[in-house]
Amino acid sequence: MKAWAVVVALCATAHADPVEDAGGVAWMHYEATAVHDVAQTRGVPPARDLALASAHLHGILAPRHSRFGLHAGFDLALGATARGAAFAYDVQLVPIGIGMRLGETSFIAVAAGAGAMGAPGTISGAATFPVELDAEAGRGVRVLARARVLLVERASRSDGSPSAPFGDELDAMLGLRIGSAYDEYGFPSGNGLFVAAAYREMYGARYAGVTLGYSIDIARPR
Amino acid sequence: VKRLAGLALASCVVARQPLVVPANDVTTVMLVTGELGHPIENIARHPWLAVRRAGEAEWTLYEVPSTTSTSDPFQHSPYLDPILHKVWRGAEADRAADCIEHHAEAIIRDIDDHYVFYPGPNSNTFGDRILRACDLHASLPSTAIGKDWRGWIGAGVTSEGTGLQLETPLVGVKLGLKEGVEIHVIGLSIGIDFWPPAIILPLGPGRLGFADR
Numbered sequence: 001m002k003a004w005a006v007v008v009a010l011c012a013t014a015h016a017d018p019v020e021d022a023g024g025v026a027w028m029h030y031e032a033t034a035v036h037d038v039a040q041t042r043g044v045p046p047a048r049d050l051a052l053a054s055a056h057l058h059g060i061l062a063p064r065h066s067r068f069g070l071h072a073g074f075d076l077a078l079g080a081t082a083r084g085a086a087f088a089y090d091v092q093l094v095p096i097g098i099g100m101r102l103g104e105t106s107f108i109a110v111a112a113g114a115g116a117m118g119a120p121g122t123i124s125g126a127a128t129f130p131v132e133l134d135a136e137a138g139r140g141v142r143v144l145a146r147a148r149v150l151l152v153e154r155a156s157r158s159d160g161s162p163s164a165p166f167g168d169e170l171d172a173m174l175g176l177r178i179g180s181a182y183d184e185y186g187f188p189s190g191n192g193l194f195v196a197a198a199y200r201e202m203y204g205a206r207y208a209g210v211t212l213g214y215s216i217d218i219a220r221p222r
Numbered sequence: 223v224k225r226l227a228g229l230a231l232a233s234c235v236v237a238r239q240p241l242v243v244p245a246n247d248v249t250t251v252m253l254v255t256g257e258l259g260h261p262i263e264n265i266a267r268h269p270w271l272a273v274r275r276a277g278e279a280e281w282t283l284y285e286v287p288s289t290t291s292t293s294d295p296f297q298h299s300p301y302l303d304p305i306l307h308k309v310w311r312g313a314e315a316d317r318a319a320d321c322i323e324h325h326a327e328a329i330i331r332d333i334d335d336h337y338v339f340y341p342g343p344n345s346n347t348f349g350d351r352i353l354r355a356c357d358l359h360a361s362l363p364s365t366a367i368g369k370d371w372r373g374w375i376g377a378g379v380t381s382e383g384t385g386l387q388l389e390t391p392l393v394g395v396k397l398g399l400k401e402g403v404e405i406h407v408i409g410l411s412i413g414i415d416f417w418p419p420a421i422i423l424p425l426g427p428g429r430l431g432f433a434d435r
Contacts, residue, residue: 030265030425055410055424076407182260189261214425216261 025219026059035209042204047122052079060099071097071109088119104188105219106137126154139181147172161201171200189218239306249315253308256301269349284326286345308360321356341409342371353381363428364411
C-alpha cells in the first residue's frame with residue numbers, strides 16, 4: 001500500500017506542470033518618504049530627519065488554487081539625513097515568509113530576513129534582521145499597510161523602539177492608493193499613486209512623516 | 223483624482239517633440255518609445271527605430287522581437303503614449319538607415335536567443351545596442367528598463383556618445399557631459415540630466431524637466 005502511495009505521488013509529480021500549477025500575487029512600490037522626530041525618550045537622537053527614496057518588490061508564490069503561499073521580498077532605500085546631509089541607506093532581503101491571499105489581489109503576508117541600515121556620521125550603520133508584515137486590500141482604490149520590526153546588530157541602536165513588542169527598531173506605513181484596476185490577459189492587476197502616513201522608531205525617538213508613492217500589484221486568479 | 227494622477231505622470235516632461243510624420247523628400251530615422259500595457263504602463267517603455275527611405279511611404283520598424291512595416295510609426299499596438307526622442311534626416315539618416323539594416327538582424331537574433339524580460343537582455347537592450355553600433359547619439363528614457371544591460375559586468379561609451387558607463391545587473395553608473403549623472407540600481411534609474419535639464423526618475427516618461435532630444 002505504501003509502495004502504491006509512493007508510485008502515485010511520483011506519477012502526480014511527473015505530470016505536474018510547474019507553470020500551470022503556480023499562482024500568487026506580486027506587488028511593487030516606489031516610495032519617497034520623509035520623517036521627523038516628534039517625541040524623544042532618550043534625548044535628542046543623532047538624526048532628527050530622514051528622507052528616503054525606495055523600491056520594494058515582493059511576492060507570494062502559491063499553488064494555483066491555494067490561499068497560502070511563500071512570501072519573499074527585496075527592499076532598497078537610499079536617501080539622506082538632514083543633519084550633516086549624511087547619505088542614508090536601508091536595504092533588506094526577506095526571503096523567508098508566508099502569505100495568505102484574500103480576494104483577487106488582496107493579501108496579508110509576513111517575512112523575515114537580513115539587511116543593513118545606516119547613515120554615516122549620524123545613524124550608526126548596522127546589520128539588521130527584520131520581520132515584516134505586509135497587507136494590502138482592494139483593487140484600484142487600495143489600502144496599503146506595512147510594519148517592520150528590526151533586530152539591530154549595534155549596541156548604540158539596541159532597544160530603540162518604545163513600542164515594538166520585540167526587536168530594537170520599528171517602522172510602519174499606512175496609505176491609500178487612488179488608482180486603477182485591470183483584468184487584462186486574465187490577470188487581475190492594479191496600479192496608481194498613493195499617499196501614506198509614515199512612522200519610525202529608533203534611538204528611543206518616535207518619527208512621523210509622509211510617504212508618496214506609486215504601487216503596482218498583479219495576481220494570477222485562484 | 224485618477225485623472226489628476228494620470229496628468230501628473232504624463233506632464234512630467236516639458237517641450238516634448240510633436241508626433242508629426244516628416245515629409246518623405248529625404249530619408250528619415252526616428253527613435254520612438256511607447257508604454258507597455260497595464261499594469262506596468264508607468265514604469266516600463268519599449269523602443270523602436272522607425273526608418274523610411276526617401277520617396278517611400280512605408281516605415282520599417284526595427285525592434286525586438288522582429289522587424290515590421292507600417293504607414294504610421296507612432297501608432298504601434300500594443301504600445302501606448304508614444305514619445306519621439308530623436309529624428310535624423312537627410313544624409314545622416316541615409317548613413318543611419320544603412321547601418322541599422324546591416325546590424326539590426328544580428329542584434330535582434332542575439333537578444334531573442336537570450337531574452338530575459340527583466341533585467342535584460344530585452345527590447346531596450348536592443349535599442350541601446352543599435353544606437354551604439356550605428357553611432358546614433360541619443361538616449362533611451364530611464365523607464366526603458368534593460369537599456370543598461372551589459373551582461374554580468376560591462377563598461378563603455380554611452381549611446382549618447384559624450385559619457386561613460388559601468389554596469390552590473392545590480393548597480394551601475396553613467397556619467398557624461400550631456401547625459402549628466404545617472405545611477406542604476408536593480409534596473410531602476412535615478413539621476414540628473416545636464417542637457418536638456420531634468421531629474422531622471424524611474425517612473426512615467428522617465429524624467430521631470432525638459433524633454434530629451
